[in-house]
Amino acid sequence: MRKPTGAASFHGYAGPGDETLNATSPNVANELREFFDVTGHKESNDESLFPSEIPGFKKAIDEFRVESVNLADKLFRCIALYLGLAEDELVKRHTHMRDRSVPTQSVIRSSMYSPLKTMPQVQIGNDGGEIRCGEHCDWHTISLLFQDLIGGLDIRTTSGHWIEATPIENSIILISGDLLEIYSGGRLPATPHRVRILDDTKLTNKPRQSLVFAPSPDGFENVEPLLPILGELKGKPRSIYGPQSYSIVNALEWVHKRHSAAATY
Numbered sequence: 001m002r003k004p005t006g007a008a009s010f011h012g013y014a015g016p017g018d019e020t021l022n023a024t025s026p027n028v029a030n031e032l033r034e035f036f037d038v039t040g041h042k043e044s045n046d047e048s049l050f051p052s053e054i055p056g057f058k059k060a061i062d063e064f065r066v067e068s069v070n071l072a073d074k075l076f077r078c079i080a081l082y083l084g085l086a087e088d089e090l091v092k093r094h095t096h097m098r099d100r101s102v103p104t105q106s107v108i109r110s111s112m113y114s115p116l117k118t119m120p121q122v123q124i125g126n127d128g129g130e131i132r133c134g135e136h137c138d139w140h141t142i143s144l145l146f147q148d149l150i151g152g153l154d155i156r157t158t159s160g161h162w163i164e165a166t167p168i169e170n171s172i173i174l175i176s177g178d179l180l181e182i183y184s185g186g187r188l189p190a191t192p193h194r195v196r197i198l199d200d201t202k203l204t205n206k207p208r209q210s211l212v213f214a215p216s217p218d219g220f221e222n223v224e225p226l227l228p229i230l231g232e233l234k235g236k237p238r239s240i241y242g243p244q245s246y247s248i249v250n251a252l253e254w255v256h257k258r259h260s261a262a263a264t265y
């Protein structure tokens with residue numbers, strides 16, 4: 001089920017080192033996670049494209065999707081109201097969440113970070129050039145991130161400081177992605193995050209798992225600011241990860257471009 005080289009669809013498995021999200025540090029040798037992406041309505045309905053070694057995986061993902069879509073729907077409404085937009089302004093750009101025949105680059109990503117003791121080549125403490133997941137912004141509209149209690153996730157604040165997103169049981173982290181930053185004209189900047197190798201070997205010698213639901217707009221939607229771009233941002237580079245301006249990007253092309261840039265397979 002490994003992702004095929006140069007895949008047009010990014011559905012499937014990728015192993016440690018197959019994806020490099022860290023755009024800023026060429027010194028990072030390897031990102032140590034493996035993950036399974038569930039993308040596209042055709043792929044995600046085809047049982048043969050799911051790992052047969054894990055019985056019930058597709059069923060669990062399907063159930064997870066229903067709950068996640070309900071939550072994303074509510075969040076999109078809240079965010080739109082917060083921005084002073086009509087309540088359905090974001091929901092109507094993500095109709096595929098309810099109508100699974102509409103193409104999109106939305107993804108469910110299940111990540112597994114193996115215990116470091118099973119990787120003897122890794123130098124714990126981030127000084128070996130390895131990291132669990134490199135610094136990046138998500139390239140979708142929002143991400144709902146479910147992490148276990150192991151820890152290591154850091155978030156970079158707008159003032160540039162890294163803070164730990166210490167796991168809180170039964171909580172979900174809401175991450176603003178590249179496309180929400182554009183939609184909101186810079187009011188909700190995309191949030192850089194990473195997963196570090198912790199110094200505590202008791203924790204890094206346990207597996208860590210996370211699950212992300214990241215809705216992207218309907219396939220052929222052009223994404224543009226729904227509000228005037230914040231004055232101080234006009235004409236400035238938007239972020240080191242995302243597009244270099246707030247100009248219109250096509251949702252499909254955008255996610256594809258970022259995905260292809262990160263994939264080393």
Ligand SMILES: O=C(O)CCC(=O)C(=O)O
Pocket residue numbers: 109111133138145147153193194195209210211212
């Ligand atoms: O594993 C995590 O907590 C973060 C995963 C992540 O950032 C991603 O998949 O985009």
Ligand SMILES: [Fe+2]
Pocket residue numbers: 136137138143193
């Ligand atoms: Fe992420």
